[in-house]
Amino acid sequence: MEDEALDNNYNYDPKFSFNYGFPSEETLKIRNSLFRDCTKLGGLLLFYLLITKLYAYIFYYATYGVLTGSITLSFQAVRSYLTEEHQSLVTSTTYSMALNASVTVLGLITILILSKTVLKMSFGSFFKTGSGNVKRAVVWMPACFVVNMIFSLAVSYLTEMLSYSGIAIPTPDFSVRSPGRAAIVLQILYVVVIAPVIEEVIYRGIILGTLSKYGNPAAILLSALAFGLMHSNIPQAASAFAMGILFAVIAINCGSVVPTIIIHSLNNLIANFSELTEPFDIPCCEQILNIVIIAAALVGFYVLFTRYSFLKYDTATALPQKGQVTKAVFSNPMVVLYLGYMVYTILVSIIKVNL
Numbered sequence: 626m627e628d629e630a631l632d633n634n635y636n637y638d639p640k641f642s643f644n645y646g647f648p649s650e651e652t653l654k655i656r657n658s659l660f661r662d663c664t665k666l667g668g669l670l671l672f673y674l675l676i677t678k679l680y681a682y683i684f685y686y687a688t689y690g691v692l693t694g695s696i697t698l699s700f701q702a703v704r705s706y707l708t709e710e711h712q713s714l715v716t717s718t719t720y721s722m723a724l725n726a727s728v729t730v731l732g733l734i735t736i737l738i739l740s741k742t743v744l745k746m747s748f749g750s751f752f753k754t755g756s757g758n759v760k761r762a763v764v765w766m767p768a769c770f771v772v773n774m775i776f777s778l779a780v781s782y783l784t785e786m787l788s789y790s791g792i793a794i795p796t797p798d799f800s801v802r803s804p805g806r807a808a809i810v811l812q813i814l815y816v817v818v819i820a821p822v823i824e825e826v827i828y829r830g831i832i833l834g835t836l837s838k839y840g841n842p843a844a845i846l847l848s849a850l851a852f853g854l855m856h857s858n859i860p861q862a863a864s865a866f867a868m869g870i871l872f873a874v875i876a877i878n879c880g881s882v883v884p885t886i887i888i889h890s891l892n893n894l895i896a897n898f899s900e901l902t903e904p905f906d907i908p909c910c911e912q913i914l915n916i917v918i919i920a921a922a923l924v925g926f927y928v929l930f931t932r933y934s935f936l937k938y939d940t941a942t943a944l945p946q947k948g949q950v951t952k953a954v955f956s957n958p959m960v961v962l963y964l965g966y967m968v969y970t971i972l973v974s975i976i977k978v979n980l
Contacts, residue, residue, distance in 0.1 A: 659943070666835050677731075719811055753881045761884045840944075849868075850866065851869075851967070
């Protein structure tokens with residue numbers, strides 16, 4: 626009788642296998658796949674930091690070789706020579722932009738080759754082109770500019786308050802040093818073209834392309850965090866984090882990083898317009914820029930209030946329990962190591978300024 630009651634109460638199915646409390650075989654496969662992809666992704670981001678630093682050293686060695694006609698293995702000798710004999714060269718915008726462009730382009734090419742040939746990573750889904758991408762970029766660029774402006778003002782206020790308390794916060798310097806035609810051209814090329822393309826490919830294309838199949842929330846959060854921390858200073862990191870979330874959502878809903886590349890480029894152009902045009906002494910330049918900013922802000926608020934539904938995205942995840950994917954991503958040792966190192970660099974820069 627007891628057995629019969631149990632059968633009636635629990636609808637016992639003889640085919641059912643008792644694995645209560647244990648994940649299914651399919652869930653285990655997804656967890657293992659997610660762990661592998663996170664490990665590859667974290668390792669790839671760390672390798673990008675390492676390889677760009679290596680390329681920077683090679684660039685300095687090459688500069689030393691060109692200037693002296695000789696070769697040395699001592700980086701101390703290279704650094705001493707460049708800073709003492711050619712300080713005006715190595716501190717000029719022309720040199721720093723040439724260095725940045727060379728290092729980041731070579732770094733991107735290297736990790737793309739590595740990810741495809743060695744790590745066998747798949748993230749090509751976010752590199753599709755389409756006729757509507759340019760239109761979406763034009764529509765959403767003012768909205769992104771508004772978000773960037775709001776967060777930049779908020780962080781600027783916070784930074785100012787901290788400075789009153791005796792805590793200095795490092796801020797980026799975009800001024801053109803040793804201005805000239807080559808310096809301006811290289812700065813525009815890097816700030817408006819090269820940097821947006823590389824950053825969108827890495828922080829949207831690769832990260833979202835690798836993780837979005839497991840769930841958009843974790844992919845968006847890691848993409849925005851990595852993008853923000855990459856700037857290595859609090860003022861830029863905060864606004865870049867907010868922009869990174871918006872960029873990631875746009876890239877996911879458009880299925881491509883092409884719109885975010887365009888938005889990123891235009892945003893950088895407006896944000897650095899004064900510095901880029903200062904050496905030319907263009908009449909009424911500030912007035913023109915103010916008009917553009919006001920117009921972009923008005924259009925941006927309008928877009929945010931009227932088209933906010935576009936920013937909704939699918940929150941479903943590949944694992945059954947809520948938050949499992951996010952927990953798996955942010956507890957992965959390689960991801961933790963990468964994010965931890967980026968936070969460490971920001972903290973070190975703050976400590977150095979305040980010593």
